[in-house]
Amino acid sequence: MKFTDGNWLLQPGVKANYPAEVFEAQAQNGELELYVPTRHIRHRGDTLEGPVLTVRVSSPMQDVLRVRVSHFEGLHPRTPDFPIFESSDVPEIHLDEDFATVTSGQLTARIHRKNYSLEFVAGGEVITRSPSRGTGYIRSDQHGTFVHEQLTLGVGENVYGLGERFTSFVKNGQNVEVWNRDGGTGSDQAYKNVPFYLTNKGYGVFVRQPEQVSFEVATEKVSRVQFSVAGESLEYYVIYGPTPKEILQKYTTLTGKPALPPAWSFGLWLTTSFTTSYDENTVNSFLDGMQERNLPLSVFHFDCFWMKAFRWCDFEWDSEVFPDPEGMLDRLHGRGLKVCVWINPYIAQRSSLFREAAEKGYLLKRKDGSVWQWDLWQPGMGIVDFTNPAACEWFAGHMKRLSKMGVDSFKTDFGERIPTEDVQWFDGSDPQRMHNFYPYLYNKVVFEALQEETGEAALFARSATAGCQQFPVHWGGDCDSTFESMAESLRGGLSLTLSGFGYWSHDIGGFEGMPPAELYKRWTAFGLMSSHSRLHGSTSYRVPWLFDEESVDVLRHFSYLKNRLMPYLFQQAVHTHQTGIPMMRAMLLEFPEDPACHMLDRQYMLGDSLLVAPVFSKDNLAEYYVPEGTWTDLFTGLPVEGGRWVREQYGFLSMPLLVKPGSLLVTGSTEARAEYDYGEDAVITIYQLRDGETARVTVPTLSGEVDYTLTVTRVGDAYQVQQSGNLRPYELKVAGQSGPVKVLPASEVVVL
The missing domain is CATH 2.60.40.1180 (Golgi alpha-mannosidase II)
Structure with a gap:
């Protein structure tokens, strides 16, 4: 929120306190602790009143500095916190009369002691700084206390990220509230809010606060990013790149790398859609229609009404519509398909599980001990309390039961509408912090249950926050069937992948409404050239023959293309898992x-x-x-x-x-499915490799290991080729050139 009224005034009822000088500084256990009054100390009398802020600077890993600003420290610890992965590196700390510095790798925090300010220095230059009145402790008559930080923006500096945001791609000029909401893709609300941004000037900022964080990106001060939280403390991390890829690598090292989804998940997903009428015959008619038209399919998804109305979630198939679910799942597997079903973390009062969950304390409670309920979405629904280990085990047990039945994946819908008033979490978590953090716990439980049961996991998740990239895949939510919504979906996806998420999808054709044929065909191409691809709608089906015959041709054409590209795409997915650099960039x-x-x-x-x-x-x-x-x-x-x-x-x-010029692009021998032996009869095409230039490509196995690696160097009109790994036959081509490739006899094959 904004605290100032223009350049000189404060908002009515707001009192701001800014650090004035460093009164004391000490270093211990790899941390610099600063005692910072909010007025200059001229004599002993000035030490009698506050507020005084404590600023701590430390480093969780190389090239990352952590800053914690606090006022009152006697409060109960507020949980949860975003989990982070720290190294044992100890930063260098130096104190003298004028400055205090903390250095981690190439990044230094430099604090001016006499007139407090904080600079972040890398490569001999200040990359950003908290200037005079950048750090602030605020008292608001109407809203309570806040701590804010302001970090400067340079000329031409752009801000990106902050989760899956559908507003302008560059965030300058936007006020962003990091607060998960079920708002569709057409507003400034977001399902996936991540308090992390990066800029085109070589650094990123992660605000480690799970509660609502307000970002004023070049708005309150047009040359600064301000971020603030309610309460008495604020913790943030500055991450030095200097390149955007390096920033994301380090951020995902800190908060968790994306897991590697199974290869089959990259194929085409087809769903029943949401409120459409369907049974096994309907499903079979879709599958028969796809097969008759030679349309490859990897996953069939059953949306909400696989369960009976008013009973979501009881995790039981509607016996009137699906009388033989085990047999049906076997028959679907016999077609070579994986199966996904829809779930959410809410238990409707009509569900057979509601009484059990309520009696055993598995549902979120009110402060008086009763179950927290409302009618929005499902009548009388309660919310599973994933801070209760027994509730997690209970919920995971139902996932494992369905997995044993033959379910391969779960669409983990919702998780945004988490209340903050009159609630009591099992472990005493702060309700404000749990609102955004809830999808982390929810998706973690489901993802790990699948991994334990099957050894692999792929979700289709909607809500998320920092760290949720560890539990892929995520999709963009409820979009309209318009070209404008198609474009806003891509903006959201690119913002999300700049926020640490490795894989992303969206509803081909749009969710709301019936897309015109031309939109369906264009969205099909976009969807199949995304990391994950799903046909899904709200009140209408998304099989292509409902639009026109050309739609069938378009779906076949791009499905075949994606499947042929799977050796390349799956290796990119492995790279994403290893580095945190997203597939869609x-x-x-x-x-x-x-x-x-x-x-x-x-x-x-x-x-x-x-x-x-x-x-x-x-x-x-x-x-x-x-x-x-x-x-x-x-x-x-x-x-x-x-x-x-x-x-x-x-x-x-x-x-x-x-x-891209200088590429070696691997294509496979199969177009009918996404999961196959990528090294068998692969075609490796050389694109615009310059004389003396070397390119390297790795062909993966289905487990993500290295099958073999090919290194190609151009020498005049010939190529030197080296193969390492498993000795596999492949075809080598040069783009735009017919006939055999001239390979130098000095080429080697190294077999591991």
Whole structure:
């Protein structure tokens, strides 16, 4: 929230206190502790009143500095906290008369002692700082106390991230409330709020506060980012990159790397849709229709009404509609399909589980000990209290039971509407902090239950916060069936992947409404060139023959393409799991030195090598930017010169899909499914490799291990090739060149 009224005044009823000087400083156990009065101490009489702030600076890992500002410290500890993964590195701390410094790796916090300010220095330059009146302790007559920090923005500095936000991609000029809400994709509300941002100037900031955090991004002060929380303390981390990729690598080392989803999850998912009428015959009609039209499918999803109305969630199949669920699941598996079912963490009063959960204390309670209930979404529903270990075990038990029955995945819907008034959590957690943190506990329980039961896990999760990237996959939520909503969905996805999330999906065709055929076809191409791909709607089905015959052709064309690309895509997924660098990347992430890429939100890189620019218009016109170099159109094989904007029209069986120069792109031998032996009869194509340049590519196994690695160096008009790992046959090609590739005889094969 804003505390000032312009440059000189404060809001009515607001009193602000700012650090004036460092009165005492001491270093112990790898932490610098500063005692900071909010007025200058001229004589002993000035020490008699406060407020006085305590500022602690430490380091959880190299190139990351933690700052904690607190006023009253005698309060009960507030939980939960975002889990972080700390190293044993100890920072260097130095004190002299004028400065106190803490150095971790390449990053230094420098505190001016006489007139308090805090600078973050890397490479000999100040990358950001908390200037005079940047840190503040606020008393508001209406709203209580707050602690805020303000970090400066330089000329041309852009702010990105803060979760899956559907507003403008660059966050400058926005007031962002980090507070999970079920608001669809068309407003400034978000399902996935993450108090982390990065900038194009080499650093990121993680505010380790699970409660509501208010960000004023170049609004309260247009040259600063302000973030504030209610209460008596504030903790944040500055993460030095300097590149955006390095920032995300370090942030996800701190908060958790994305797990590796199983290979089958990257294939096409088809659902029943939400309120449509369906039974096993309906499901079979969809599957038969897909098979008859040679449309490959990996996963079939049953949405809410696999359970009886008013009984969500009792985790029991509606016997009137599905009289033989075990047999049905066996039959679906016999078709080569995986099965996903919808769940949420709410137990309706009509559910057979409600009484059991209430009696055993598995549901969130009011302060008087009664079950917290309301009628929004499901009549009389209670909320599972995942702070109770017994409730977690109980909930996980139902997941494992369904898994034994044949369910392979869960769509973990909801988790945003978590109350904060008149509630008592089992472990005494602070209600404000639990609101955003709840989806972390919810998705962790389901993800780990699947892993324990099957050895692999893939969710389709909607709500999230910091750290939830460890439990993929996440999808964008309820979008409209319009081109505008298609574009806002992509903005949200790119913001999320710049917030530490590795994999992302969306509802192909839009969730609300019936998409026109032209939108369905364009969204199909976009959806199948995303990390994960799902056909899903609200009141209408999403099988392609309901739109027109060309929609069938488009779905087949791009499904086949994605499956052929799976050796490349799955290796990119492995890289995401290992590094935290997302599969779907904002252009800024891959080309930080190109200022033209800093604002782009209608195109992205899918892994290292593929540029994807969905078509967002009825007139078939695509407008996109190509970075420097000679790229190659994947469909036509023609070169595309970069360093410029391109405006072209595309038919529905095409889209801007370019291969980056210097790439080795691996394609597979199978187009009928996503999960197969990626090393068998692979085709490796060389794209615009310059003389003397070397490229390397790894072909993965289905477990994410290395099958073999190919290293190619161009020497004149020939290529030196080295293979390491398993000795597997492959076909080597050069893009735009017919005939055999000239391979130098000095090439080696190294078998491990």
